[in-house]
Amino acid sequence: MPVETIRWSDGQLTIIDQTQLPGTHTRITLANIDDVWGAIKQLKVRGAPAIGVCAAFGVVVALKARVNDLQNVAAATQEAADYLATSRPTAVNLFWALDRMRRRAESLPPSSTCEEGLAALEKEAVAIFEEDRALCRAIGEHGAALIEEGAGILTHCNAGALATSDYGTALATMYVAADRGRQFHVYADETRPLLQGARLTAWELTDAGIPVTVICDNMAAQVMREGRISMVIVGADRIAANGDVANKIGTYGLAVLAKAHGIPFYVAAPSSTFDLSIQSGEDIPIEQRDAEEVRNGFGRRTAPEAADVYNPAFDVTPAELIAGIVTEHGILIPPYTESIQRHLAE
Numbered sequence: 387m388p389v390e391t392i393r394w395s396d397g398q399l400t401i402i403d404q405t406q407l408p409g410t411h412t413r414i415t416l417a418n419i420d421d422v423w424g425a426i427k428q429l430k431v432r433g434a435p436a437i438g439v440c441a442a443f444g445v446v447v448a449l450k451a452r453v454n455d456l457q458n459v460a461a462a463t464q465e466a467a468d469y470l471a472t473s474r475p476t477a478v479n480l481f482w483a484l485d486r487m488r489r490r491a492e493s494l495p496p497s498s499t500c501e502e503g504l505a506a507l508e509k510e511a512v513a514i515f516e517e518d519r520a521l522c523r524a525i526g527e528h529g530a531a532l533i534e535e536g537a538g539i540l541t542h543c544n545a546g547a548l549a550t551s552d553y554g555t556a557l558a559t560m561y562v563a564a565d566r567g568r569q570f571h572v573y574a575d576e577t578r579p580l581l582q583g584a585r586l587t588a589w590e591l592t593d594a595g596i597p598v599t600v601i602c603d604n605m606a607a608q609v610m611r612e613g614r615i616s617m618v619i620v621g622a623d624r625i626a627a628n629g630d631v632a633n634k635i636g637t638y639g640l641a642v643l644a645k646a647h648g649i650p651f652y653v654a655a656p657s658s659t660f661d662l663s664i665q666s667g668e669d670i671p672i673e674q675r676d677a678e679e680v681r682n683g684f685g686r687r688t689a690p691e692a693a694d695v696y697n698p699a700f701d702v703t704p705a706e707l708i709a710g711i712v713t714e715h716g717i718l719i720p721p722y723t724e725s726i727q728r729h730l731a732e
């Protein structure tokens with residue numbers, strides 16, 4: 387069983403506080419919309435699909451808090467969704483999930499009571515959550531075929547159970563391959579500055595009994611050169627219509643290194659991560675995060691206070707560096723402009 391990153395039970399939203407991992411495994415309650423906004427902003431819950439699911443439940447949390455003076459469910463949903471949409475800019479799953487909640491609210495019959503509206507929105511959030519679980523499994527089933535016996539797999543950041551409602555995306559391929567008895571070894575980039583690879587991916591994989599070695603981000607080229615890596619697979623935060631992929635900062639560099647070493651580079655993502663309104667990666671908004679994440683890593687001075695810092699949280703990998711994109715429907719291959727259109731029409 388994968389870890390329960392997000393739990394909706396008896397009308398309460400709880401999450402694993404990922405900022406405390408791997409030292410402390412603790413659940414926190416998100417009791418109001420500000421808690422949900424803050425948890426997303428501070429990466430207590432993170433990873434594109436998980437952010438979307440959490441925000442959908444966040445809308446329900448906001449409506450429940452106002453149930454006694456709720457005049458207009460659609461207007462209150464719009465207000466909550468608009469606010470939650472300001473938490474992080476890059477992962478399109480956030481906006482996709484909030485749009486679904488808005489559309490559901492707008493489709494309520496005019497005669498419905500507030501209680502009925504609230505029940506319908508709760509059902510929609512649960513549906514987004516359940517669908518995400520099914521998508522993870524399907525991505526895992528398709529992607530597992532890429533993992534050969536004895537493979538050495540490099541991954542970046544965390545695209546596992548902690549980033550979704552179930553098996554994850556990139557890590558789902560590994561969980562399913564392991565379930566099928568395949569032997570392989572994972573190298574997890576530590577993923578500076580917030581160490582999602584070292585803290586989260588290594589935690590998940592060791593817990594699942596999958597062999598994993600943590601490497602610092604600047605070791606990837608050497609590890610490839612030593613012949614330890616036969617494939618790279620990562621998740622995605624937003625995929626443009628031409629197949630350019632935004633993912634955690636450092637992903638682009640890995641794709642360039644993989645090409646230089648003749649190693650296939652794959653991306654795994656559900657359809658909610660594709661954004662056809664954006665033609666190429668150049669138009670994907672890239673989140674800029676607080677300089678203190680770099681200057682003051684985990685409570686210790688890691689660069690002089692007076693030093694300027696540039697801290698983009700994501701980068702864009704051009705489609706031509708990507709050998710395939712694993713989705714719930716199968717593995718998309720170039721030319722992506724066509725294969726993505728076909729996939730989203732399914």
Ligand code: MRU
Binds near residue numbers: 432433545550
């Ligand atoms: O800043 P984060 O930790 O939210 O970044 C997460 C990633 O970049 C993941 O690779 C991506 O969201 C895919 S998760 C299935």
